[in-house]
Amino acid sequence: MKDGKIQVHYLTRVEGHGNIHVEIAGGELRSFRWEIPEAPRFFEAMVRGQSYADVAHITSRICGICSIGHTLCALQAVENALGVRPSEQTLLLRKLILHGETVQSHILHAGYLAAPDFLGAPSVVPLVESHREVVLTIIRLHRLANEWCDLIGGRTTHPINAVVNGWTSLPTEEQLSALRTRIEAGLADAWAIVEVFRLFSIPDFRRDTEYLALRHPDEYAFYEGDIASTDGGTTPVSDYRKKVIEFIVPYSTAKRARSDRRPSYAVGALARFNNNYEQLSPQARKAAEALGFRPVCTNPFMNTVAQVVEVVHALEDSLRLIDLLLARGLRREDRTVQVRAGHGVGAVEVPRGVLFHEYTLDERGLVVEANLVIPTGQNHQNIEDDMEALIPQVIERPQEEIRLLLEMLVRAYDPCISCSTHLLEVEFR
Amino acid sequence: MEDRKIVSGSLYLPRMAEVIQVERLTEKEKLFTLRLEKGQALGQHPGQFVEVSVLGIGEAPISVSSSPTRGGTFELCVRAIGDVTNALHRMKPGDWVGIRGPFGHGFPVEKMRGKDLLFAAGGLGLAPLRSLIQFVLDERESFGRVIVLYGARNPSELLFTEELTAWALRRDIEFHLTVDRGDATWTGHVGVITTLFPSVAVNPRSTVAVTCGPPVMYRFVLIELLAKGIPENQIYLSLERRMKCGVGKCGHCQINGVYCCQEGPVFLYAQIKGLKEAIG
Amino acid sequence: MKPRVAIFDFGCCEGCQLQIVNLEEEILDLLGPVEMVTWREAMSEHSDDFDIALVEGSITREEEVSRLQWIREQAKTLVALGACAHIGGINCLKNRFDLEEVRRAVYGEYAEWFDTAPTRPLEAVVRVDAVVPGCPVNRQELLEIIKALLLGKKPALPTYSVCVECKRKNNVCVFDKGLVCLGPIVRAGCGAVCPSFGNRCEGCRGLVPEPNLNSHRGVLAQYGLNLEEILHFVNLYGGCQAELASLQGREGGLR
């Protein structure tokens, strides 16, 4: 392509609205932008004055896809502010439902949204005819994940019963055992998806960047940990502002972030994979091997593949969590907390990367101040930097091909735009 | 173990009936001619109703508007007003509906024999009365005078216009028609139905009055009937309530303690006069 | 011809659209009687020619008004999908503040860049033919509404309270568990899902047609809520209802 503009207005098959603008003149990249025009929703302002007990249900509504992650992150932050550490049972159930969301979201992305790109289809609809078996496997896994979240959380989107310091209802042991059986069957389906992904040819593009993810001494971190970086070192979550530095660009309604070291960094499945590969479950590591996938991988297109590996991990690790729960037996627990003024940060690895919630509460438990740092927001700058590196490498190709590649690049990050625009909107001036 | 008596069949299972003919009467009403599966007779008494099913949409109580004296089919006159009735209006000959019933108490025709009959129908209220009127006309000699008062909101809402013309031409029926509001072509009487009463003289002792219409109508018609000296136990009303089962179980149609579907829909005024919920 | 369905979103979390994906195999059944023509979140295909528009989200910027009006003009049937579209939903929390102040307080030097308007549910802007309430919508109810449209039935919602469904499910009332609940004044249809999972109904489906707000306010006070807490509770999802009701000349909502 020599001259012209690539405009992707309202990128499809992502959650939320995003535009891509690229201008090429004389065979050279003139300008490019990754814009987020999504309506801003002001959550940080909306939670002000609300009770600590309502914060999770409010912030859950930031994003329909990772509502469980937002709920858990808000609860964690509030509990930190109140100085509460929930029981082991509570934590096990939280980890279990978070795995459910990871599977649900990754399957949605890898299966429904990204797979059509690799199979040359505009959406999953035509695949129903052409690749019925694959589609049915995807649906089966997606159904499993949703019913799993329904069981633990009452509802897969905007969970009901996860509250500060516990749960308002518990699954029965029979229900958990039945879920365990289904997850075992789900593992077989996950392997079928791994096989499908082995056949896909993933664009070969690499760019060195920093990958951030939570790290926990005992497990492949999802629910909690310290902030680890592929550049080395860890930062406690309470100091996240030292590592994660937010900033604003005028053409995007979403806040962006850089790290203390680099102008951009990436979070998400690939970042977790790169940081915590050693802690993946045995089958997940086998899946990675089968896919010829090793850390540290700097190809952003591989994020989707990392998601597939994490699906295997989440399924297998859930068997462990359920066994622990069943061994302990489920019982009702006291959830009462002492309300007090305080400040707390929560950090959870949601499907798209690490999420931070930070609240200051007054002595009545009402929110005085809130700050939310969303994974997609953290990736925006990295996406733009990837574009800057990618376009010159492919600038000789036809416009349509460049456009598709750029779309695929953005989609590989599985951007959740409604999440990242919780904050503000910028007009073009 | 002792074998208990086992109930079989089902109260809620409809019989299927085929739509034989559909005739548009007005913009909102159509007349359906139906025939039960295997040519069974419906066996209704004038004034009874059936529960009509459009499977997948629902069930609605509809009066049978044809007389049992008129052969193996029966007719329903239906106003399109909600889910079931609109679905009925979309039906064509050859389509099927479900029928339960006939249900309820109709008009006590035996008691009416030999009496003068005064019918007062408002709007769609003619639908249930028509079955009795047809019955009476088919056995004309066993009844006294037959007076029919019928009112509609405007000429385009008149039902059964051909039949009305026929009635008007018959010597053995005193037929009076009115509309609330006329139009350019209307040459007849204008005014609500009560304005027809002054022109009819009756012998109250030998007259049985029968009325059906929208809820607001009853109160005014009753005033006229009572003013004519017709005794309370010679006035019949056909009432309408929400119904789900048609057989006195679902509770919806209760008028105070009385089930409209079972003890009615045809009531003797003397019977419901004391019911505060009966007439608005 | 099959009805052509398009899905649109305004300010929201897009969780309601997700419930369509969450229909799983039933989506395939749905694709029998209808044709999906526009659904940005899931398809690259796109068409401006549609019969049924499912619209998610609330209006939170002036520029969205004309887009909604355009959708209204194209669509034979416009369905408000979810609490944000139906009653404004969680977005109404924004309306508690003076927007000027918020912009300045939160964004300081950038305040000038931001455009925002008070949250409005769709019905405050255009005519809405059917509603699927809830945050998020209940998948089965969504299907029932779509089926009703296909069958020419009224897309009717229950007019009774969440308590009715709660009792049908034999739940322990959460008032007996030390919580407070909006169930008695909120429209059923969700299967009382929150009380069924031990939590209070927060009113995401909006009020019943004739709520006895006064009496229920008394109940909440009796269970220890002060006026501010009552307002926060009733207006968690329903903060726009009072305004919408007065716009439509009826009673409803607490201010």
Added chain:
Amino acid sequence: MPLWILPKGEVCTFLARLMADYEVIGPVAKDDAFVFASLRRPEDVRLDYPITLQSPKEFLFPPEETLLRFYLGQPPQVEAVHSDRRRILFGVHPCDINATWLLDLAFSQDTLDTPYMERRERTLIVGLDCLRPCDERSFCKSMGSLEVTGGYDLFLTDLGDSYGVEVGTETGNELLSRYALEARPASGEDVARLNRVLGEKWPRFTRKLNVEPEVLAQVLELTYDSPLWEELARKCLGCGSCNLVCPTCYCFDVQDRLKLNLQEGERLRRWDGCLLKDFTRVASGEVFREPRSARLRHRFYRKGKYLYEDYGRVGCVGCGRCVRACLVKIDPVEIFNALESSCRA
């Protein structure tokens, strides 16, 4: 019929044998309350329960049930749904036995309600006497329903270390001889003990109406226009909970549901309630009981008058479930008493 004695330690064995041949529905704990549920293990049964949230009505007349299934076509195929489960309702208290007796009448008089009767005829009832009021809300004695004169196959009375078992029907007798192998005929001493227990029971039930249930109809007749109805309506939330928990409420709504293929479907019925405004709404828009006060009055009239006139037994068994469920505590005892005293005034 003769009295039998079943040692308490043998109840689980009895249940286990029953469960091999029947679905046994008994009281079990749910959170801090009790509900009737299909027993999974005999030891889950809680015969010490005070009262359940819903009465066992839900197993005879479920909250939602399929009446018909159909497949559209020309002509459509329709079939009724039948149930053939053999069930035992185990541990049913006198109020609920009396309520069931009323439902039996309502669903069989004039026309048999086949779905109910099919279930009822395959259901056996093992009653369990109440030796003390379940809580301060109940007023069963006053409504004449602390006493049971029939309506059970077996009836248990707690005698401390054993249950006295009365046989109500021939089926009950067979049940006892086939499944309660450990039961023995009562001795004279057992009978004396039973009489002593019953003698102590009655005085414990003190909450009461100031009017005999049979006279309620007359009281109501005189108080149709009482200002009390308006007054209550200001409090009443209209939520319908009272209807939905009452063991003698049996009104229902019927709806069709089609599958997405728009070809197959079912017709189902669901519990409804006369307190709900749309209960009397007709297609033209009229609501025949428009003000809340009229709906509230209708409920009390049904309990105190209409059902009595139809079936010779008042429609309230005094279980107190409605007032327990009511957040503004609209209480039949208070209402009936207030009406009664307004009549005397």
